[in-house]
Amino acid sequence: MRPLLRLIPLLGLFLPAVASPAQHAAVNPRAATFTNPVLWEDYPDLDVFRVASVFYYSSSTFAYSPGAPVLQSYDLVNWTPVTHSVPRLNFGPQYDLPRGTPGGYVKGIWASTLRYRASNDQFYWYGCVESNKTYIWTGRINNNTNKWTWTPHPPIPTCYYDSGLLIDSDDTMYVAYGKTTIHVAQLSGDGLSQLRTQPVYTAPGNTYIEGSRMYRVNGTYYILVTQPAAAEWVLKSTSGSPFGPYEARVLVDRIQGPIADAGFAHQGGMVDTQEGQWHYVAFMDAYPGGRIPVVAPLRWDGDGWPEVVKDETGGWGRVYPYPVPVPTTSSSAGTETGKEVGVDAGMGRDEFTGGELSHHWEWNHNPDDAKWELVGGKEEGGGLVLRTASVTGDLFAARNTLTRRITGPRSSGTFRLDVSGMRDGDRAGAVLFRDQAAYIGVWKEGGNARIVMVNDLRLTEGTWTTASTGTVAATGPTVGNAQDVWLRIEADITPAFNTNTMRTTTFSYSFDGRTFTRLGKPFGMTNSWRYFSGYRYGVFNFATKALGGEVKVKSFET
Incomplete structure (x- = not known):
């Protein structure tokens, strides 16, 4: 609340460093289910995508530094933080907490976006911060050390509010963004400036929507948006263009969640596995702890609309089949009876x-x-x-x-x-x-x-x-x-x-x-x-x- 796209073919292109098969090939065939929430920690405004067998998850951090953490997973259930897209907040002196001036609490990094671009082996992070500027950082993994390095770039003088990045099959970069009226911007070839932008959808009755995430699936363009803090809509292009026009359908609306006394699952992203199975990853308001991620499978109807697979009561399931086989090397891997809470490697x-x-x-x-x-x-x-x-x-x-x-x-x-x-x-x-x-x-x-x-x-x-x-x-x-x-x-x-x-x-x-x-x-x-x-x-x-x-x-x- 500020407040994935099928990846392009990778054959013959660069891939970021991933763990070796020896580390992750062992599979426990008895592991059948996982239990929501997948990670009981505060990781809101999520953006999720896959590179080969590795899933990545980016989140908001506001004034905390370093910002925009990136988590890594091999199964969409067990997540470990591996880097931060913004090593140091370069948005102004208030983020240094100078004495006698206001700090940046509840400012800084809200719903931002992160994607991997195979053509130049770089990750791109974009975030609108406090002004009509969108900040950019690009990152790369060192194949020898698995260390990440991040580089800042001059900001784009447009606020890509609650943005979602799409790197299309022809390597063109688009950003969906906005509130109530959703825009799509086309970026320059290097992704560091804007070529054009235009509105593509306005919610009926000026209903407040935000949290854009943009995809292309089977040749069709989609934008997911949230109606905070209870619903998620899918915008589907009726043409072959990322600039629409778009029509809308509700994905979830006030869906009963998998844990008590928490908000409704909303504001998230879609991602597919290597086997072609799609999932929707959202968050739930779960204060006092924050906003925590939950996962549910998706299916597609005959008209190309995604639908969340619900439980027998019509709610968000507490237990679902594992998205991918579970590595036995993971200390928090599931069992026949399911995994109770996502625990990352930081426990201990x-x-x-x-x-x-x-x-x-x-x-x-x-x-x-x-x-x-x-x-x-x-x-x-x-x-x-x-x-x-x-x-x-x-x-x-x-x-x-x-x-x-x-x-x-x-x-x-x-x-x-x-x-x-x-x-x-x-x-x-x-x-x-x-x-x-x-x-x-x-x-x-x-x-x-x-x-x-x-x-x-x-x-x-x-x-x-x-x-x-x-x-x-x-x-x-x-x-x-x-x-x-x-x-x-x-x-x-x-x-x-x-x-x-x-x-x-x-x-x-x-x-x-x-x-x-x-x-x-x-x-x-x-x-x-x-x-x-x-x-x-x-x-x-x-x-x-x-x-x-x-x-x-x-x-x-x-």
Whole structure:
């Protein structure tokens, strides 16, 4: 809510690097079904497509940096983040969170689009950000290292609002975009400028539609659009032209979802398997956790319209046949009775030893790169050093808060911190991050460091400026100068959307990593969609008096 096309033949053209057959050829023939949601994490405004046997999924990230994560899958069910299309938000100084100026919360990357172009072996990302400009990044995978590199380009001076990219069979590039009136633009040969654009469809009665995704299937052009936050329409060209005219049909409308107390499945994309089986991937509003993806098979009627395969009640099925055979090497592969929750490779323990942050992590805005570093490999113990990057009393205004999505419906996140490098006035800890937030942390005052639980941190809805810097709700023991401290957040993000139920989070600490003591009362999370992102785990360190202090994050475990 801002708020696939059959791929061209690849024979003889470049392909991006994919895992070797030895890694993914083993198939478990007993794996028959999967269970929705496929990934219980906040990945909204999705764009999904396939390159050979690999599926890719791009998502919104707003002000979080790096932006526009790309997830990879071999079966449409098990997903792992592999890169970000926008390594650093290059949309203006507000995304650097400068002191004394508004930040970019709830701005930045909304519904953008990503596709692979075989003719030059590049991925193209387009996103309209805050102005009449569409930003462009192109990316490539190094075949030897499987590392991605991304390059920015000058923006196109047109806002491709909620855009969907199509790379046609003749390699021509089109973008569908807009709200209520949908436009199609034809791009230049290099994809970096616009040749022409025109309106192709206006919704009857000026009904609000958005979230365009464009395809060509069997010679016919289609555009999927959403009527937020409950329906998805299919626009089908009545001519052989991507410029239409188009007629419309409803794909889903207020369809009952596979989990309780969540919104209706809508705003997504179509994708086919190598075997020619089509699926629709959509998201559901599942606050307080955010918007989570669900998958359903598609069939095509005799007139060339796609239809979602529903369950026996006429709803979105909780269990469907697996889209493709399931690799036995996947730790979350399905079984005869189905897969309960999509779990990616980020589950477990992170000791920050890989030389770079994993793609599960995103900063609250662009970080100050001079104020953080990864130190040492696994042999040296690893760790992430966070030096104070802001002097402020406001966590929302502090740079270098590192976040990651919470996995539902219930999970915990535990940070191990060495706080011996903190200085007078420093604040460090583990935060349940959103526009209504709380944290457990260490406050350094003079020569003493004490554990505190702070709640009632709030942004003002709409302007997204700070309304409250928080209140100390509970105070714990002092922390010895040579002690590590473990800070744990236990979050219940079971959907409670459009209900009066308030899910809660608890905070606790430990000095040995085994025995934890709860601090403060449970924190009630908001179910509001207006911040658009769900709650996240985060770790922070900022100064209230002077820069110079630091903490070392030795591990994170979930």
